Amino acid sequence: MLHFFRTIIKSKVGAIVAIAMLCLLALAFVAADVSGNRGVGGASSGTIAKVGGESVTAADLNNGVNEALQRVRQQDPTLSMTGFVARGGLDIILNDLIDLKALFDFGKDNDIVAGDRLIDSELQRQGALQPQAIPRDTVATRLIARMLLAPAEYGAVMPAEMAWRYSQLLGESRTGTVVVLPSLAFAPQQAPGNAQLAAFYKSHTNAFIRPERRVIRYATFGPDAVKNVPAPTDAEIAKRYDADKAQYAALERRAITQVVAPTEAAAKAIDAEVKAGKSLDASASEKGLAAAKLGPLGKPELSAQSAPAVADAVFAAAKGQVVTARSPLGWYVVRVEAVDTRPARSLAEVKTEIATTLATEKRRAAVTDYLTKIEEQFEGGSNLPEVAAKLGLQLQDTPPLTADGAVYQAPGQGVSPALKPILKTAFSMEENQPQVAEAEPGKTFIVYDVTSVSPSAPAPMNEILGDVKLAYALDMGAANAKAEALKVQAALRKGEKVDAIVARIGKKLPPVERVGMSRPQLVQMQQAGRPVPPPIRLLFAMAKGSVKVQEAPGKRGWFVVVLDTIQPGAVDRKDPAIAAAQRGLGKASGTEYSEALRNAITANVGATRNEAAIKALRDQLSGKAAAE
Numbered sequence: 030m031l032h033f034f035r036t037i038i039k040s041k042v043g044a045i046v047a048i049a050m051l052c053l054l055a056l057a058f059v060a061a062d063v064s065g066n067r068g069v070g071g072a073s074s075g076t077i078a079k080v081g082g083e084s085v086t087a088a089d090l091n092n093g094v095n096e097a098l099q100r101v102r103q104q105d106p107t108l109s110m111t112g113f114v115a116r117g118g119l120d121i122i123l124n125d126l127i128d129l130k131a132l133f134d135f136g137k138d139n140d141i142v143a144g145d146r147l148i149d150s151e152l153q154r155q156g157a158l159q160p161q162a163i164p165r166d167t168v169a170t171r172l173i174a175r176m177l178l179a180p181a182e183y184g185a186v187m188p189a190e191m192a193w194r195y196s197q198l199l200g201e202s203r204t205g206t207v208v209v210l211p212s213l214a215f216a217p218q219q220a221p222g223n224a225q226l227a228a229f230y231k232s233h234t235n236a237f238i239r240p241e242r243r244v245i246r247y248a249t250f251g252p253d254a255v256k257n258v259p260a261p262t263d264a265e266i267a268k269r270y271d272a273d274k275a276q277y278a279a280l281e282r283r284a285i286t287q288v289v290a291p292t293e294a295a296a297k298a299i300d301a302e303v304k305a306g307k308s309l310d311a312s313a314s315e316k317g318l319a320a321a322k323l324g325p326l327g328k329p330e331l332s333a334q335s336a337p338a339v340a341d342a343v344f345a346a347a348k349g350q351v352v353t354a355r356s357p358l359g360w361y362v363v364r365v366e367a368v369d370t371r372p373a374r375s376l377a378e379v380k381t382e383i384a385t386t387l388a389t390e391k392r393r394a395a396v397t398d399y400l401t402k403i404e405e406q407f408e409g410g411s412n413l414p415e416v417a418a419k420l421g422l423q424l425q426d427t428p429p430l431t432a433d434g435a436v437y438q439a440p441g442q443g444v445s446p447a448l449k450p451i452l453k454t455a456f457s458m459e460e461n462q463p464q465v466a467e468a469e470p471g472k473t474f475i476v477y478d479v480t481s482v483s484p485s486a487p488a489p490m491n492e493i494l495g496d497v498k499l500a501y502a503l504d505m506g507a508a509n510a511k512a513e514a515l516k517v518q519a520a521l522r523k524g525e526k527v528d529a530i531v532a533r534i535g536k537k538l539p540p541v542e543r544v545g546m547s548r549p550q551l552v553q554m555q556q557a558g559r560p561v562p563p564p565i566r567l568l569f570a571m572a573k574g575s576v577k578v579q580e581a582p583g584k585r586g587w588f589v590v591v592l593d594t595i596q597p598g599a600v601d602r603k604d605p606a607i608a609a610a611q612r613g614l615g616k617a618s619g620t621e622y623s624e625a626l627r628n629a630i631t632a633n634v635g636a637t638r639n640e641a642a643i644k645a646l647r648d649q650l651s652g653k654a655a656a657e
Contacts (some may be wrong), residue, residue, distance in 0.1 A: 034234075062231055077642050078127055081134035081634040085126045086644050093122045094650060106432035106456070107240040109485030114651040115235035123643065128627055129170050131634040136173035143172035181626045185619035192611040193602055199610075200598020204545035207564045210514050212506030214536045221501055227490065229501045234487045236500060241485045242429035242437045245455050246413060247477035248422035249447050249468060255395045261387035270376045271381050277374040282323035283331070284367040285343060288313040289359045289619075296353045296360035302350050309364050312480040314375045325369050335361060393471070403465045403476065413463040422476070429483065430455045447473060455479055486652060507584035514578040514587040519575045521591060544568070550596075564588045 078085040098113045113119075136142065189563050214582035221229070230237070270277065286309050290296040295316060303313040310320045323334075335355035343363050346352045351364045406416050417424050425477060427444065429437040436442035447468045454464065455477065463478040490497055513534060520530045527541055546565055553559050567579050571592040579588045600606065 042293040055169045075642050076639055077123065077646070078130075078636055080130035080631075080636045082137075083130040083134045085123070085130055087642060089126055090119070090123055090643075090646060091650070093126060094119055097122055102432075106453075107435075109238070109241055111485050111487075111651045112238050114239070114276055114647055115238060119643075119647055119650065123638075127636050128572060128631050129174055131631040131636065132177050132627065133170045134634050135630045140292060141173055141176055143169040143176075177621060178623045178626060178631065182619040182623035185613035185615045185622060187611045187618060189611060193600065193609045196600040196610045197597040199606075200600065201546055202545065202547040202596040202598075203592060204543065204567045204594045205564075205570050206591040206593060207354075207542045207544055208514075208517055208531060209456050209539045209542070210510040210529060210534075210536075210589070211538070211586040212503045212510050212518075212584055214506070214586075215509035215513060216502040218505035221498070226494075226497055226501060229504070230490045230497050233500065233504070237481070237486060237487050237493060237496065239320055239488050240431045240437075241456070242431060242481075242483040244429055244481040245448060245451075245454060245477055246424055246480045247427070247448065247475055248417050248420075248424050249473055249475045250420065250422055250469070251473055252392055252396050254420065255392065255399045255473075258388075258392050258395045259418055261384050261391065265387055266380055266383045267376060268380065269387060274513040279373040280326035280327065281344065282327050282369045283343060283365055284322070284369075285326070285331075285363050285365055286310075286320050287335075287361055287363045288318050288320045289356075289361055290316075290318060291359050293355070293360050296362050299362045300351055300353050303362070303364065309351070309362070313362075317349055322366070325367065325431050337362065378404050390514045396474075396608050400465055400467075400474065407463045407465070411463075412461065413476060416463065416476060420476075426480065447475060448477075451475060451477060456458065460631045476497050483654075503584045507580070507586070510587045511580070514589050517589045518576050521589070527591070536610070606628070 052444060075086045075087050077087050077090050094110075094113070097118060098110060099106070101113065102108055117540050150650060288299060288309060298307070299312045299316070299318075303309050313320045323331075326334070328340050328344050331343060335358070336354070339354040339356050339361045342352040342361075343355040343365060345362075346365050348365050348368045351362065354361050354363070403416060403420075406419075414424065427436075427448065428439065430444055430452075432439055432452070434444040434449060436444070448455075450468050451464070451466050454466070457465065458479055458625075460479050460482055463474050464478060465474065467473075468475045474495075488496075517527075517530050517534075521527060531541055533540060544565060545570070549567065551565065552562065563579055563581065565579060567588070567590050571577055571590065573592055573595050576589065579590060580586075581588060
């Protein structure tokens with residue numbers, strides 16, 4: 030049974046996916062500059078809605094939709110404008126725009142304004158003082174909305190008794206009964222005719238939108254493609270040796286343990302105790318001082334850290350010797366722990382090392398020059414096949430790819446690793462506009478272009494006839510399954526036994542499932558990113574003994590869920606978690622107060638919508654206007 034739940038959840042057209050996307054769209058819009066100037070699509074500036082004394086224009090809505098889509102694409106690169114609008118993105122953003130205009134109008138009528146200094150401060154806080162970075166009226170609207178809603182949101186307190194009850198909920202366990210009514214079990218037995226399928230397809234076009242697909246033509250090569258790179262000459266090696274002479278000079282480094290004493294007498298006392306056999310750490314500790322281990326350090330480094338006199342004394346001492354020396358900070362007592370000496374290296378000794386370094390640098394410079402010449406050929410009008418032929422490279426074509434790197438209609442197949450770094454660029458460039466890029470720094474380079482772009486649009490019915498037939502069967506079956514689910518719900522409420530009810534249906538159904546889970550287990554599943562079966566989620570939102578019906582994602586069936594038992598978690602009234610619950614619940618209730626106030630203000634101000642203009646913009650953004 031749980032396997033059946035998981036199969037339903039994985040539906041690509043699942044309702045939960047749609048709801049999650051709508052929530053993401055709303056969050057994206059809130060974070061966006063809803064009145065920015067970066068919108069595209071050619072929308073006019075006609076009025077979309079009147080809100081009190083304010084107007085929402087088509088340009089406002091167009092800009093908001095474009096900005097929100099860009100943010101959502103960071104999570105779902107394959108989402109097109111058509112899909113965005115089909116999933117309700119335009120409506121969500123329009124509602125938020127209306128609310129913001131209503132808040133602004135309400136604030137203006139009640140003398141709540143954002144002064145120039147406050148606006149300047151907000152722009153400075155956002156680092157947006159450049160001209161036209163964010164329009165000042167947009168900032169003013171945001172500030173007024175914040176001033177109106179903040180008092181409702183902040184300071185909400187939840188009573189301790191309610192917080193205790195809530196804490197019990199966090200540890201509770203629930204058991205229930207689930208009846209599954211798959212749509213296909215209730216689908217019409219007779220196959221639909223062509224006219225029925227055509228009518229269904231026309232009324233459900235948005236369910237068959239394909240993502241944008243692109244075919245990338247490419248060839249890869251490495252640094253070895255650059256031939257005849259000259260080897261370093263003896264003169265070049267000698268010049269590099271002279272330039273880096275300090276690197277090859279004799280070097281002496283020392284590791285030390287040091288104590289800084291405040292007076293000469295204290296330093297001499299420590300020195301005497303160490304020479305008598307006591308450790309430097311112990312002697313320093315007894316006098317309230319600390320010994321520090323340093324190094325290995327060269328003489329210049331030690332001199333900079335302490336004083337030249339200290340460095341002279343340390344580098345004149347043998348390993349194991351203790352010396353004292355004065356510095357501006359006080360008197361140093363230093364024990365030499367280790368001495369590392371490296372003799373000077375002659376040109377002959379490091380010639381091979383320098384030659385290798387120079388050869389690498391020359392090849393890197395040659396490759397850079399090589400790539401520059403390829404770009405110059407592209408800029409001069411050469412196409413990709415011509416350049417590939419000159420380079421002796423074999424071009425390849427990818428299968429149609431979506432923006433997330435998946436092979437279209439080939440589950441489990443993805444783009445070659447070499448193409449991942451250029452995928453984003455490939456989905457923003459024009460066809461047959463070749464580019465050169467570094468696929469793997471210093472190792473792999475790629476020349477490529479896009480040979481085919483299939484825009485996001487509803488798939489032609491004749492190409493997806495099987496999908497249309499399945500969707501039709503699910504749609505018809507889901508309606509019948511819902512009717513049967515309501516009958517099961519009514520029978521259960523009358524006290525009939527669930528097994529008898531299911532047997533009476535006369536269909537081959539999955540067995541009735543008795544399920545149970547604790548809320549901590551539910552939280553673990555969610556935190557681990559594992560899908561939670563919809564009936565389980567519903568089980569934790571019901572009252573004991575109640576019966577609810579729930580549609581499965583993608584119209585794949587209906588659930589009838591009965592909550593049988595609730596076992597509260599054991600929480601002591603003195604548990605610190607209760608105070609944390611009070612704070613969390615207070616914040617949540619504050620958010621609800623703020624939302625309620627926002628809705629009330631919008632209703633008070635009043636809004637009228639220009640449905641014809643909204644439809645025109647929706648059709649324009651979804652591509653219907655162009656198709657017509």
